Amino acid sequence: MTNRERIAERVAFHKPEINKAKYVILLIGDGMGYWHVDALRRYLNVARTNMESLRYFGYMTTFMRNSTGEGGLSGEYWDAPSELGSYDPNLGGYTPWQIQPVPAYVDEGATDSAAAGSALANGHKTVKYALNVVPKPEGYPADEAFTVKYYPTIVDFAEAKGMATGVVTSVPFSHATPAAFIAKTQYRKNYGEIARQMIFSNLDVIMGAGHPYYDDNGKPREANFYYWSTNKGPYINDEDGETLYEKVVNGARGRVFVEEKSDFEDLADGDGLFHGGPMPKRVFGLAQVANTLQANRNIDDGDPSDDWKVGGQAFISKVPSLETMTKATLEVLEQDEDGFFVMIEGGAIDWASHANNMTRMLEEIIDFDKSVKAVIDWVNDPTNGSNWNNTLVVVVADHETGHLQPLNVTGDEVIKEQCWGVNCEGWHHHTNSLVPIYAQGVCARALAAKYDGDIKDNTYIFKVMYQAIQRGCYTPILPE
Template sequence: MFKKLRFIISLCFCLLFIQVLSAHAFTYPDRVFFHKPQVKVKKAKYVILLIGDGMGYWHVDALRRYLNVSKTNMESLRYFGYMTTFMRNSTGEGGLSGEYWDDPNELGSYDPALGGRTPWEIQPVPAYVDEGATDSAAAGSALASGHKTVKYALNVVPKPEGYPADEPFTVKYYPTIVDFAEAKGMATGVVTSVPFSHATPAAFIAKTQYRKNYGEIARQMIFSNLDVIMGAGHPYYDDNGNLREEPNFYYWSRNKGPYIDDEDGEALYEKVVNGVRGRVFVDKKEDFEDLADGDGLFHGGPMPRRVFGLAQVANTLQASRNIDDGDPSDDWKVGGQAFITNVPSLETMTRAALEVLEQDEDGFFVMIEGGAIDWASHANNMTRMLEEIIDFDNAVKAVIDWVNDPNNGSNWDNTLVVVVADHETGHLQPLNVTGDEVIKEQCWGLNCEGWHHHTNSLVPIYAQGVCARALKAKYDGDIKDNTQIFKVMYQAIERGCYELRIPE
């Protein structure tokens, strides 16, 4: 009887203690231990993918050292990881003879024991990564569609016997993240510092068997539902931003694939200038700046909802320039050679694109490419590479500022930002200097003999926002693949991600 009474008394004390704790938690809400955790699904209304073409881990390290800062803008994003970039049939050089279709079901690979479990594990970067490198078309397709494809091809579905280049064939294609975003009513756009019809921007909308079918790619992009297209490739201007004597429609008309006739590039250009698909055509620097200034107006009137922005330059915004400024002694420095004054920066184009796209109530997807990082790295030109990656990192800052702006509806609970490379270019080696010494001590390739091509190195991932945690490297050797970038973006748009949060 006594034991039973003691049990009842103990039980009453326990119940009373629980009540006191509950009341305590209610009275002192900062004691979150007593609050019930909440599980919330967050979906992305805005997805922004930034691609540093050719930007390896040591490129970002060189940028940080050159600027002599603790973190670059891209490194300030919450999550960091790294990924493989290999493609299908990655051993052949390819061409129009048909080799690039050979063995399309043979996947490339990356061996961490030979290349490193992290981008920095093996120094100097080993010769192993010289084998099996992707190209931007296959790499861009993997990022855009989540599927590996073959060299030079844009979103092509492989088949065991391949697609011979010397006879007619029917090609099947993968849908891209742009297709899925548009199906949900989202606005879409692509922005690049190289020709708008080049491989990486093309990968997000175009479907064709060869990346140099520029006429076909231009046609597909122009007649697509893209709300924003911005880049270089102006037929009336040269690499220094000067008017040509005769226009060059190479990026608008030339096709190299079999059974595809060259487009009439001039006719396509005229359609763009005249607002085909409802896009307002801009090519003057001040027009880009007016779009980007954030006042919600364009030339004093309403902002256009669709834009085709074509910078007044041929191949790249700045990387291909060769301007005689009268003082060649400092041309080796960043900005030592005069910049072209009549073209916008990638940062300005990024701000302009965001201002246009944010008008869509259903949100948007946009891909922003620092394409000429790759061009400068092919040349093993550290000065030009730093100029390009600085502009790209400033574009990343523009995106971060946009997400943090309280006036446009975006925040880190409804936005996904991912910064990646499609591959590494140049086999850049680590440096232990800062400032201008980074340029003077540049070292490309083993023993600094210079490598001018793509490599199979791991490349960095920087991400923040909805579903971004999935891209984090949780331990050394937690290597992602480039196809996972698409999967995370798709997940963020379609289903969202669970987030466990203890209320404050």
């Protein structure tokens, strides 16, 4: 029988099935552009990274609604919120790689993580610094609480279906990207209000940095509740941050509080037990570090000569990796018979890119890519009920950071030949570049670029996740 005849037989006797996603796993490399992934591949000197092993590849725009860019310092902090931003492929490229070096054009109209995260989470564009805000022409006062209409997020829809939910990040748990999937507020730096909303939400797992009692090197410090209490406007009093922290430590909303590396590892080890007893159904994991798991560290290991290398400076030994957090989260969430949605963020890729620090960027994207591998391994594990017919895995960036340029070297030369910005003068901000999409599983085919210039928008990620959960997609029969 010829291959054509075999295909015809399958079409004739096998009716296409509609599969829904019981498990949806979204991984966001914050600030991770196409050339960031290329740099990772070249540094590791491999044919493809873990994220590139996913079946479908595409790319998307990240622009937001118009804003003043003033950062919510006073009054109404956006203008013309009813007008969309834009991306011109004639100037920026029909693919992320078409125009090399990456043109200066992409410096115009860049989003921030709040607007970009909101678009991924709810399927609508919003303005800079806002989390899930429904825009209106005259804007909203930045300093008035609860005067705004908000969009529901994919977490809201997943929970309505009875699914467990979680957010995981390598930066503070209340930072813009994890916040975008649950919190609703005009200003991304309302950390007290965001923390309160997250803590008292139905999220089953919250993991990240932002520990008030540890510094960027994982050393004890005087308490700092910045990511728990700072607000713009009359939300909760700033001094309530300590109260929120104490509620978390004492198991608010039934979440078991973990902070030591060994606790994260115990959750992640796959034996179905936690300290010899049952696995908790809900967890709040707060790594013992201030801003980032590793990116902001500055440790004197006695040998500064190799600090420029990946891992050349000693890592903080008492902090879990994002990979470990990812494994721990999957072990906790898989207990829910109705499935789950989780967002896992490599947040410090962005922080390192803002600094134009290739070494730290590579450390962060390596950990992120290992987290992708952990997810792939989990889906392929025959013991937990997941497979590619009931699971959707999507890997994206919320935007590109640093205007990283393509390189033609491998290994440590990637660090030595780093080039950020036009003419390598260094860019430390977000850009409006196209960013990559890697996906596999239920409805993932919709995210593929079917031809050069088949550009998706970041709002489309939400729509595909929603489709996968609510209605499902036909399983393709013909070769793809």
